[in-house]
Amino acid sequence: xxxxxxxxIYEATKALAYKANIYLRxxxxxxxxxxxxRERSGKARRALQAIIDxxxxxxxxKIALCQDTGLPVVFAEIGHEVLCEQPLAEVINAGVMxxxxxxxxxxxxxxxxxxxxxxxxxAPAVVHVDIVRxxxxxxxxxxxxxxxxxxxxxxxxxxxxxxxLIEDFVVEAVRAAGAAACPPFxxxxxxxxxxxxxGLLAKKALxxxxxxxxPKPDVALLEKRVLERVNKLGIGPMGLGGHxxxxxVLAQTAPTHIAGMPVAVNISCHALRSASVTI
Amino acid sequence: MIMKKLDGPLTDKAxxxxxxxxxxxxxxxxYTARDQAHKRLADLIKKGKKLPVDLxxxxxxxxxxxxxxxxxxxxxxxxxxxxxxxxxAPLLLKHGVxxxxxxxxxxxxxxKAITQYHGIYFVTYAGCGxxxxxxxxxxxxAAFPELGAEAIYELRVENFPLVVAIDARGKLMKTTAEE
Numbered sequence: 001x002x003x004x005x006x007x008x009i010y011e012a013t014k015a016l017a018y019k020a021n022i023y024l025r026x027x028x029x030x031x032x033x034x035x036x037x038r039e040r041s042g043k044a045r046r047a048l049q050a051i052i053d054x055x056x057x058x059x060x061x062k063i064a065l066c067q068d069t070g071l072p073v074v075f076a077e078i079g080h081e082v083l084c085e086q087p088l089a090e091v092i093n094a095g096v097m098x099x100x101x102x103x104x105x106x107x108x109x110x111x112x113x114x115x116x117x118x119x120x121x122x123a124p125a126v127v128h129v130d131i132v133r134x135x136x137x138x139x140x141x142x143x144x145x146x147x148x149x150x151x152x153x154x155x156x157x158x159x160x161x162x163x164x165l166i167e168d169f170v171v172e173a174v175r176a177a178g179a180a181a182c183p184p185f186x187x188x189x190x191x192x193x194x195x196x197x198x199g200l201l202a203k204k205a206l207x208x209x210x211x212x213x214x215p216k217p218d219v220a221l222l223e224k225r226v227l228e229r230v231n232k233l234g235i236g237p238m239g240l241g242g243h244x245x246x247x248x249v250l251a252q253t254a255p256t257h258i259a260g261m262p263v264a265v266n267i268s269c270h271a272l273r274s275a276s277v278t279i
Numbered sequence: 280m281i282m283k284k285l286d287g288p289l290t291d292k293a294x295x296x297x298x299x300x301x302x303x304x305x306x307x308x309x310y311t312a313r314d315q316a317h318k319r320l321a322d323l324i325k326k327g328k329k330l331p332v333d334l335x336x337x338x339x340x341x342x343x344x345x346x347x348x349x350x351x352x353x354x355x356x357x358x359x360x361x362x363x364x365x366x367x368a369p370l371l372l373k374h375g376v377x378x379x380x381x382x383x384x385x386x387x388x389x390x391k392a393i394t395q396y397h398g399i400y401f402v403t404y405a406g407c408g409x410x411x412x413x414x415x416x417x418x419x420x421a422a423f424p425e426l427g428a429e430a431i432y433e434l435r436v437e438n439f440p441l442v443v444a445i446d447a448r449g450k451l452m453k454t455t456a457e458e
Contacts, residue, residue: 043302043442050404050440058409064345064355067408067428104354106345106428116315120427147360147382147405180360180383182406238405239383240442241453271406 002079002135004279006086009137012277013095016141017072018103020275021064024055027210028186028272031247035184035237044242048184051237051270062103066271069105070143072096072125073203079134089127092139097123108146128200140207140276148185148269151177154199157261166191166263167222171229173265174246179239182269186210187226189251190264191219198262201252206268210248223249237270282440288336289377294399299446300453303401304438309340309380311432313359316423317367324374331422332431335375338401342380343428344418345408353418353434355408358382361400365389372396385445394449401441402452414439 029052036048058065074092078084084091100107100122111118125141153173157166170189177185190201213220227249236242247270256262285293287307297303310332312320323330341364345354361381368379369392377398382405385393393400404411414436422431444452 047404050407050410054404054407054410057413058355061409062348063351063409063412065409066406067343067345067355067357068359069345069355104346104348106343106354108343108428119425120429145406150360178384179402179405180362182382239402269406 001083002081003083003085004137006084006091008279009084009088009091010095012139012279013074013092013141014099014102016139016275016277017096017099017105020141020143020273021069021103021105022058022062023275024058024065025272025274028247028270029055031210032270035244035247039237039242039244041236041240041242043240044236044244047237047240048244064103064105065273066145066269067106068145068147069100069108070145070273071109071149072100072123073142073144074125074127075140075142075204075207076127076129077132077138078129079136080131081135082137088129092127093123093125096125136278138276138278140274142203142207142274144203145182145269145271148177148181148267151181152199152202152264152266154195154262154264156195157263159259159261161261163222167226167229169263170226170265171233174230174267175233177267178235181267182271183235183239183246184237184244184270185246186268186272187230187246187249188266188268189226189249190254190266191251191261192254192256193262195262197254198264199266201254202264202266205250205252206266206272207274208250210250212250214251216253219251219253223251287338289338289399290336291397294377294397294447297399297443297446299443299450301443303441303443305441306437306439307435309338309434309436309439310334310421311340311342311344311434313341313343313429314363315426315429316431317364317371319423321367321370324370334371336377337375338378338380339371339376340380340434344432345428347418351412353412353415356411356415357408358403358405361385368392372398380441390445390449393445393447397447399443399447400445402444403439403441411439
């Protein structure tokens with residue numbers, strides 16, 4: 001077994017909280033620049049430029065890209081030969097809490113969802129743990145803003161559903177999300193599994209490099225078709241019109257039951273933030 | 280691009296001169312308020328109690344900022360989704376609020392209330408909280424400090440960039456998707 005100290009994991013999580021919230025993902029920056037070179041509408045161009053300027057200012061002045069520093073979602077892949085000396089989620093949450101505080105991020109977590117009586121806090125994060133083969137620990141922190149998270153959807157289709165209806169469902173989710181979810185979007189789609197795992201799959205899709213297409217040709221085609229349709233909705237950057245409503249559509253699939261076809265959509269705003277570390 | 284200058288506090292005359300789609304540089308005061316602050320203000324109005332802030336002629340900015348780094352007036356401070364405040368906005372407009380700044384579409388009820396009470400709804404650069412931070416010159420907690428980021432902050436801003444999304448006639452900005 002390889003022992004990783006709780007302190008190492010704590011410090012790594014703290015660093016992820018800072019990095020994810022201050023630095024816009026490089027693939028996003030690249031996609032925004034490309035979109036700016038294509039976009040013709042004056043308002044849309046100014047909105048794209050503002051997003052690019054925002055990323056530069058956040059980096060220079062160490063200010064959160066967006067005031068909604070999200071509900072931190074942590075994906076941990078822990079090797080089967082790794083020994084963590086303390087409960088992993090506990091250590092991660094301690095790192096999130098102190099990392100958020102140290103980086104002047106927002107305390108957005110309400111411990112009492114129904115009564116809303118608690119003072120908003122930095123943590124807990126939502127922590128997903130996968131045990132994988134090996135001797136390493138990989139952690140990814142995705143601060144998920146709720147302007148876009150509120151627009152997530154899951155639909156339990158019949159297994160015989162026509163593919164066009166799945167595309168319609170995704171396009172409709174994007175149309176309904178509108179300006180409030182902060183376009184241009186990255187659209188994560190999860191197809192298969194169960195109701196809950198499809199949702200997780202859609203969220204995990206947001207971690208994929210935006211320039212990548214699915215290795216499965218039929219899934220890649222669906223990604224391409226949805227992107228084309230979404231960019232004809234006319235929502236545009238920040239809802240100001242134009243052709244740039246989404247920058248990428250990323251779909252992931254998983255084995256499912258013969259009786260079902262769960263499809264989940266998880267939208268990310270243009271402030272797509274995630275950071276990873278492997279220990 | 281022609282950016283119109285607008286100074287606070289708002290007047291009916293200034294509001295009437297603005298058309299949906301206009302890009303505006305606003306200087307003056309804005310009060311932040313989001314979900315819980317709206318709920319509390321609405322409860323106080325319904326109970327006939329005095330509000331902690333005089334909102335007449337003021338702009339409500341739907342925003343919950345991050346804490347300020349030392350030496351800064353405020354942290355990241357972009358707009359939050361307007362739709363969640365739709366249930367409260369007509370009541371606040373009726374009680375003197377004149378402007379709203381947020382992101383996203385509004386309900387038909389809010390649009391009606393805007394025309395009825397000479398209001399106006401602006402959007403600003405959403406997801407650009409670091410950029411917008413540069414337009415805020417000072418901030419102080421004006422009410423409900425126990426709400427943290429959801430407290431009401433009084434912001435003094437200079438040339439804060441806005442786009443008119445619903446003007447006083449109830450006309451929508453052309454590119455705003457309608458429900």
